Amino acid sequence: MTRLGFSDTIAAIATAPGHAGVGIVRVSGPGALRVADGLFRGRGQPSRTRGGRFLYGEFVAEGAERLDDGLCLVFRGPHSYTGEDVAEFQTHGSPAVLSRLLARALDLGARPARPGEFTLRAYLAGRLDLAQAEAVLDLVNAGTDTARRQAALGLSGALGDRVDRIAAGLTRTLAAIQAMLDYPEEGVPEEERGVPLAQAEADLVALVATARAGQVATRGARLALIGRPNAGKSSLLNALLGYERSIVTPIPGTTRDYLEAQLSLAGVPVTLVDTAGLRETADEVEAAGVRQAVSLAQGADLVLALEDGSLPRESLPVDLPPGTRVIRVRTKADLSAAWEDAGARAVSAVTGAGLPELREAIHAALLGDAARGEAWLTTERQADAARRALAHVQAARTLPDDLAGYELEEALRALAELTGRDVSEDVVDAVFRNFCVGK
Ligand SMILES: Nc1nc2c(ncn2[C@@H]2O[C@H](COP(=O)(O)OP(=O)(O)OP(=O)(O)O)[C@@H](O)[C@H]2O)c(=O)[nH]1
Ligand SMILES: [Mg+2]
Known part of the structure; x- marks a missing residue:
């Protein structure tokens, strides 16, 4: 990395635009x-103040014009967020x-x-790994408790630790292989x-399985309700939401334009999508x-396929990837059942029967493979690196020692990318481009 040791000093408003009780400028x-x-x-005087202290006073512009009063927080490198000297000015939260x-x-x-330049400096100073920097972004963007919890875990370095444990095992095996290359007969x-x-492979499979949950927790999930006309899609959407969002009538073909509504399912942000009933139709609009x-x-994270339980069963006319x-x-389910299927969950939008179980099934389908309390992969960048590491470990298991050693080196490189110890500047730039100014 060529950008270590900055000679320039950066400044930004660190708080969100708009009026607030407190606003912060960070330098x-x-x-x-x-x-x-x-x-x-x-x-x-800030430059004569010890790190970790704050001063009360006033902020003045050129010509000694008084701007506001407030606090000046003093941090001295390396004991600061960026690892450099940092001053933070807390004033009244007025954009002016x-x-x-x-x-x-x-x-x-x-x-x-x-x-993202403050966090970039923290990363380049070695105070955060790249996965932690991404967790900073996840935490800033977290809109739900699940997202917050995962971001906080990521920020604590738990993901880096999990990856380092796997890498340590691979390194030991690689060393053993290299030591034996001179004595191939043994x-x-x-x-x-x-x-x-085998252990590393199992650990990587478990890690890769968290990617979906991590992305769902941080970015939310899209859930499409599909089925034939009158199957009860709009009724179920309303029942899940708890209010009348979508029009319900006994006329098949009521819903035409699709419609979205937001729901928080046990801390996971879910976008429910109500759709037109699936059937052959001469009506151009329908x-x-x-x-x-x-x-x-086809583009949803999860599909709810609805079938009317009060009518003879017909297959759904749609191919899903x-x-x-x-x-x-x-x-x-409040009407007499025309069919039964252990693979289908019985639900009534009228009585609410089966709704709690359906909510749980949705939550489990979205987050199922990832255990709470463990660090998850939360970005596609992380998931891609973990998948490549897994593929190399799987290859290594089947190959003779010399070729296995090469695969293990590649696996270790992918893991180092995951935590950001071995990444190109382009990757780093791509990560920090998503940040807001002032973070
Ligand atoms: N008894 C009973 N009737 C229901 C239930 N859910 C829906 N219905 C009725 O079934 C009819 C169709 O319901 P909708 O929710 O509009 O069905 P839809 O799948 O959105 O239909 P389209 O928008 O036309 O594709 C309405 O008359 C609803 O009152 C239910 O759980 N129990
Ligand atoms: Mg409808």
Whole structure:
């Protein structure tokens, strides 16, 4: 990495745009405390204050114009978020005050920070690994408790630890293989190769399985309700939401345009999508709705396939891509059942019977493979690296020692990418591009 040892000092408004009780301008870099000296007047001088302290006083612009009063927090590198000297100015949360304060900091020699640049500096200073930096972003964006919990785990370094444990096992096996390459007639003993590699494979399979849950927890899931006309899709959507969002009538073909509604299912943000009933139709408008329904189902994280339980069963006229997760639902369970199927959950939108179980089944289908309390993969970048590591370990298990050694080196490289110890600048840039300015 070529960007270590920054000579420039960066500044940004760290709080969200708009009016609030408190607003924060953050400055980091070798000149941070000099900038603070230039715009803060209080009982002490920031550059003469010990790290981890705060001063009360006022912020002044050029010509000694008083902008606001507030706090100046002083952090000294390496004991700061970025690892550099950092000053944070807490004022009243007024966009007018904050923009003047930032302008003054720039006058005094700071430059505007790019998105995520504070966290980038923390990463480059070795204070966070790349997975932790991504967890910072996940935490900032967390809208639900599940997302917050996973981000906090990621930020604690739990994901890096989990990956490091796997890497440590692979490294030991690689060392054993390399030590034996000079004595090929002996071969690496099973307990130093076969056994640990089987363990590493199992650990990686479990890790890869968390990717789906991690992405669902942080970004939410799309859940499409499909079925024939009058199957009860709109009624079930309303029942899950607890209010009348979608129009329900006894006329088949009521829903045409699809419709979305947000729901939090035990801390997971879910977008429910109600769709037009699937059938052959000469009505051009309805046919367009049916085409949309099929593509919505194909793009959903989970499909609820509804069939009317009060009528003879007919198969669903739709092909879903292999691997699509489907929960089958037998609707109208308050009426006498025309068919039974252990694979379909009986639900009544009228009485609410079966709804709690359906909610649980949805939650389990979305998060099922990942255990609570463990660090999950939360970005596609992480998932991709973990999948590649798994493929190399699987290859290594089947190959002779010399070739297995090569595969293990590749697996270790993929794991190092996951935690960001071995990544190109492009990857790092791509990660931090998603951040907001000031973080
Ligand atoms: N008894 C009973 N009737 C239901 C239930 N769910 C839906 N219905 C009735 O079934 C009819 C169709 O319900 P909708 O929710 O509009 O069905 P849909 O699948 O959205 O239909 P389209 O939008 O036309 O595709 C309405 O008359 C509902 O009152 C249920 O659980 N029990
Ligand atoms: Mg409908």
